[in-house]
Amino acid sequence: MSFIQPIKRTDIRVSVNDRRIINGAEEADVVQLSPMKHKWAWQAYLDANANHWLPTEIQMQRDIELWKDPNGLTEDERTAFKRVMGFFTTGDSIVANNLVLAIYKQITSPECRMYLLRQSYEEAIHTHAYQYIIESLELDEGEIFNMYREKASIFNKDQMLINFSLGVLDPNFSTKGKENTQKFLENLIGFYLICEGLFFYTSFAVILSFQRQNKLVGASEQIQYIMRDESMHMNFGIDMINTIKEENPGVWTSSLENKIYAAIEEAVQLEVVFAKDCFPKGILGINSDLFEQYMRHIADRRLERVGLVARYNVENPFPWMSEAIDLSKEKNFFESRVTEYKTGGTLDW
Ligand code: FE
Secondary structure, eight states: OOSSOOOOOOSOOOOGGGOOSSSOOTTSOTTOOOSOSOHHHHHHHHHHHHTOOOGGGSOOHHHHHHHHSTTTSOHHHHHHHHHHHHHHHHHHHHHHHHIIIIIGGGOOOHHHHHHHHHHHHHHHHHHHHHHHHHHHTTOOHHHHHTHHHHOHHHHHHHHHHHHHHTTTTSTTOOOOSHHHHHHHHHHHIIIIIIIIIIIHHHHHHHHHHHHHTTOSHHHHHHHHHHHHHHHHHHHHHHHHHHHHHHHSTTOSOHHHHHHHHHHHHHHHHHHHHHHHHHOTTOBTTBOHHHHHHHHHHHHHHHHHHTTOOOOSOOOOSOHHHHHHHHHHHHSOGGGGOSOOOOOGGGOOO
C-alpha cells in the first residue's frame, strides 16, 4: 500500500469496508472522499470550519498599554508570559511539520486527511497569533523566537517531541507490520496527547491566569481561540488512536502501554522543570507545585481517553481551567468580530 497511490482504471467501486485510518486497502483510493467510514473525522472538519478565526481580528490595544506601563505588570509576570511565548512560537510549527511531513502521507482515510489539512492551517494560524502578540507588544523577537534553543527547559520539551518524529519522518517509513504501526501510534501519542494535550494546556493555564486578573485580555482571547482549536485537535487525535487500535488488532500490547506511561511521566517531569523556569517565585496564584499537580491531573484524563489507567489520582488545582475550556466551546466569539467571512454567493472574483 503506497500513500502516494497511482490511480487505476477499473470498474470495481471503492467499498467502505476497505477503508482504514492506516494500512487501508490498495483499492480504497485516498483521493476519493466518499464512501466515508470515519464520519467523526468529517464532523471534526465541519466543526473546525465553523470556528474559523484570524489573530488580527482581536483588539490588542489594552495589552499594549498595560505592557508599556512600567507598573502594569510585575517583572515575574513579564518573565512568565515571555517564557510561555518562547514555547508557543515553535511548538505549533513542530506540530505542523510532523502533521505534513510524517502523519499525512500515512493516513489512508480521505476524511481524516480532510481534517488534517484543516488542522495544518490552524497550526499556521496559531503561529501567526503568537507572532502578532509579540509584534503588538513590541517584544524582542530575537529573544522570544530563539528561546527554544537558548532555554534548556523548552529545548528538552521540543527535543522529546522531535524524537517521536524520528523514523516516521524517514521517506521509506511505512506503517505496514505490527512494529511500524506501533511506532506510528507512538508518534500520534507524542503529538496529540503529550504536545497538544499536556504541554499546551499547562501554558494555556499560565495565560488564562492573566485573564482571571483582567490582564493581557487580548492575548488571552487569542489563547482562548487557540485552546478551542487545540482541544479539537486532541479529540481528533484520540479518535484516530482508538480507531487504529480497533482496526489493527494485536498492535496495542502491554509493552506499548508501558512506553506510553513512561512517555507521559517524562513529559510531566519536563513540564515541572519548565514551570520552575516560568515562575520561580509563583505568579497570579500559580506556583510550580500547583502546576505539577495540574499536569498530573490532566495526564490521568489523557491516559483514560486511550483506555489506560489513571496513574496520579490528584485533584484538579485549577478548576477554572475546566470552566474556561467549557466556556470556550460555548462562548460566541463571533459577537466581538470585525470581519464577516464571505459566503459563496457574495464572493468577488
Ligand atoms: Fe494543534
